[in-house]
Amino acid sequence: MEAHNFTTPCSYSCHFLSFLLTILLFITTPQICLATTATSSTQTYQTYIKTTCTSTLYPQLCYKSLSPYASQIQTNAHTLCTTALNIALKSAQNTSSMVSKVSKLAGLSSIEVAVIKDCIDNVKGSISELQDSLNEMGQLSGPDVAFRVANVKTWVSAALTDETTCTDGLSAKNVNNAMVKNTISEYILSLAQLTSNALALINGLKY
DSSP states (O other): OOOOOOHHHHHHHHHHHHHHHHHHHHHHHHHHHHHHHHHHHHHHHHHHHHHTTOOOOOOHHHHHHHHGGHHHHTTHHHHHHHHHHHHHHHHHHHHHHHHHHHHTOOOOOHOOOOOOOHHHHHHHHHHHHHHHHHHHHOOOOOOTTTHHHHHHHHHHHHHHHHHHHHHHHIIIHHHHOOHHHHHHHHHHHHHHHHHHHHHHHHHHHOO
């Protein structure tokens, strides 16, 4: 009796399924590798920021404010400092807007209005100095780089002094309105801490 070699329908489908799985494996493996590499890079950048922030007076705030920009900063010290300055500048602009609104509240005494006006002038000075420092950061090259870095440090230090001057004016018991005093103080404190962190990071620049 002649033997017949029967191929079951399952053998065809199984071979075809195996072929499809092989193709899918080749397609998805590079994507998995890329995702793993991207995650590893992000962790490296965030670790760099966290480590560098330990040189500041407010490391937790430093990391919190800078970590969202990890993919831009990567491990570049110059970009890290520029980003820190931009964050401080944005905070100064927001603070200036808020203090200006507070100065227009009804019921403030003439002394309180004068103190708040001085604070507005201080914050505006801080904005100008932070902007000057950012402009100089964009020109850190050539034989006069040390001079330019010194300029940046001088401007950021001046901005911090202006911010502190505003706080001192509020603390001199010239502003009796607790809500006004606490609101302005909270904004100024946050701004001063961001500016202080930026200065500390800039002090760590090596050229």
